[in-house]
Every structure is written in structure tokens, then in C-alpha cells.
Amino acid sequence: MKKVTYVIIILIILICALSYKIKFNNNDFNTISLLQDKKLKDCKTELATFEQNFIYERENENLELDGNLPLIDIEGNTVLVKNIIKANSLVLRFSELNCGECINAEINALVNNKNKIKKNVILIAYYQDRRNLFVFFKDFQNKGLTNIQMYLLPNEALLIPLDKLNIPYYFCINSNLIMNNFFIPQKDKSTLSKVYLDYTLKSFLK
Structure with missing residues (x-):
């Protein structure tokens, strides 16, 4: 099961990375910076959720x-x-x-x-x-x-x-x-x- 766990972790990171990489037509640096910060925060939250779930899952193993x-x-x-x-x-x-x-x-x-x-x-x-x-x-x-x-x-x-x-x-x-x-x-x-x-x-x- 370790294999699928690693795959899921990598998948989360890729999803975050793709979400973070946004193309903007607006040249307002502050707007871009705020949006990027929000995406980064969302990614950190998702990874934290997965980490906590992983802990819960391990408590029940075997x-x-x-x-x-x-x-x-x-x-x-x-x-x-x-x-x-x-x-x-x-x-x-x-x-x-x-x-x-x-x-x-x-x-x-x-x-x-x-x-x-x-x-x-x-x-x-x-x-x-x-x-x-x-x-x-x-x-x-x-x-x-x-x-x-x-x-x-x-x-x-x-x-x-x-x-x-x-x-x-x-x-x-x-x-x-x-x-x-x-x-x-x-x-x-x-x-x-x-x-x-x-x-x-x-x-x-x-």
C-alpha cells in the first residue's frame, strides 16, 4: 500500500503545482502576488489535510x-x-x-x-x-x-x-x-x- 500512498502524495503535489502556475493577462503585480499566495496557502492546507488523514489511517492499520x-x-x-x-x-x-x-x-x-x-x-x-x-x-x-x-x-x-x-x-x-x-x-x-x-x-x- 506504500506505493499507492506515494502516488497520491505526488498527485497532490502536482495538482497544487498546476494550480499555482497561473497565466495572467493582468499586469498588476500585487493582484498576481495575492492570487499566488492564496494558491500556495490552499496547497499547504490540502497537504496538511492529507497528512492528518494519513495519521488517522495508520492508527487503524492491521x-x-x-x-x-x-x-x-x-x-x-x-x-x-x-x-x-x-x-x-x-x-x-x-x-x-x-x-x-x-x-x-x-x-x-x-x-x-x-x-x-x-x-x-x-x-x-x-x-x-x-x-x-x-x-x-x-x-x-x-x-x-x-x-x-x-x-x-x-x-x-x-x-x-x-x-x-x-x-x-x-x-x-x-x-x-x-x-x-x-x-x-x-x-x-x-x-x-x-x-x-x-x-x-x-x-x-x-
């Missing part, structure tokens, strides 16, 4: 998910995590209490990669009204996400540190229920999600 954690499947049956995760899988964890735009951004990212999703992509979601699980599952299928599994998390949490941030996140999990390759997406940086999904779908789920 934790073991509780195999007896109950989930509810699309038919309304209660199942245990240990009975549904039997191979390398990619999980998107989100809650209806998260930022709606953030959730939509990641669903769109998955839709854009739907031709690469063959199996073992799992959505674990929390909805206050359990009926919404079926509604949103059908909606995602209509968008082309036909090779996904979706489960409701009754107690709203996977009981890992990252849950406290109240944001959507991805992680990989193996048959021993060891979690790694955590990724906190940014709704306005879809390219980062694309890099993460490309790498994970090709390498971890191959």
Missing part, C-alpha cells in the same frame, strides 16, 4: 475486525462478519449521518470503476430506517454497481478508532479479518479515490 459483529443483509437477515468475509475484500464504510456529498462522491467513484469490480466489494452502511438499505441497494444497482454486496450496520459503528471521525472511508480486509490499506477520501479530490480504487482493484482483489 486491526482485527470483530468476527461476531452482526450485520443485516439485503433480505433482512442478521449475519456475522466472519461468515461473509471469506476472501480479500474492499469495504466502503459510511453512514447516512456522514456528509451527503462525500457519500455521493464515493458512490460515483465506484460507478466509474464498475467495469473493474468483479467481486468482493462490500458496502457497510448505517441507516436509521432499515428499509433504506433495500432502497439504496437498488439505486446503486441501477447505477451499474451490480457486483457489490451491501449490509446494514445496526449499531452504527465497526468499533475501530476511525469511526469517531464520522466520515466515509475505505479499507481492505482479508479472510482473517485483518484490516489494512485504509483510505479517507476527499469529496473534491476524485482523482485520489480513482488512484486508490485502481490500485486496490488490480492488486488486492486480483
